[in-house]
Amino acid sequence: MTDKPAYNALFICTGNSARSILAESLLNELGQGRFRAYSAGSHPKGEVHPLALATLRRLKLPTAGCRSKSWDEFVEAGAPVFDFMFTVCDKAAGEVCPLWPGKPVSAHWGVPDPVAVEGSDEERRKAFMDTALTLKRRIELFLSLPLQRLDTMSLQQELRAIGKQ
Numbered sequence: 001m002t003d004k005p006a007y008n009a010l011f012i013c014t015g016n017s018a019r020s021i022l023a024e025s026l027l028n029e030l031g032q033g034r035f036r037a038y039s040a041g042s043h044p045k046g047e048v049h050p051l052a053l054a055t056l057r058r059l060k061l062p063t064a065g066c067r068s069k070s071w072d073e074f075v076e077a078g079a080p081v082f083d084f085m086f087t088v089c090d091k092a093a094g095e096v097c098p099l100w101p102g103k104p105v106s107a108h109w110g111v112p113d114p115v116a117v118e119g120s121d122e123e124r125r126k127a128f129m130d131t132a133l134t135l136k137r138r139i140e141l142f143l144s145l146p147l148q149r150l151d152t153m154s155l156q157q158e159l160r161a162i163g164k165q
Contacts, residue, residue, distance in 0.1 A: 009084040016041025040071035055128040107159035
């Protein structure tokens with residue numbers, strides 16, 4: 001066990017009801033204590049989409065504590081200082097974000113919105129699973145990076161490249 005504190009990462013999406021929630025849970029699980037992930041929205045829906053929760057359960061990931069919240073929560077006194085910040089929807093990537101203390105390394109990891117998918121229940125479930133698996137792959141690539149050996153500019157480039165995969 002290392003005595004190095006965990007890295008803090010924030011996943012941002014407009015509604016904070018699906019993509020950012022999935023990413024938060026995935027990084028918390030896959031990061032095995034090396035990371036503490038959070039999620040937030042610029043205009044949160046106020047509730048997590050039921051299919052996001054069902055997808056997390058299908059992946060055997062915890063759902064306790066999943067909630068839709070505003071990014072305003074993370075600029076208040078006592079909020080975590082972030083090392084990394086990821087936008088996971090194109091709309092949030094284009095918004096003016098708050099000034100984050102600590103100047104986190106940021107990247108855009110846009111994925112299609114599974115909430116917007118219309119069709120049968122099976123098609124909608126598949127859209128959520130596809131989104132989760134894309135985020136999982138990107139998070140696994142992120143976790144494989146030698147973070148202590150990369151300077152900020154190199155790390156920024158690596159994170160942006162991961163977002164295109």
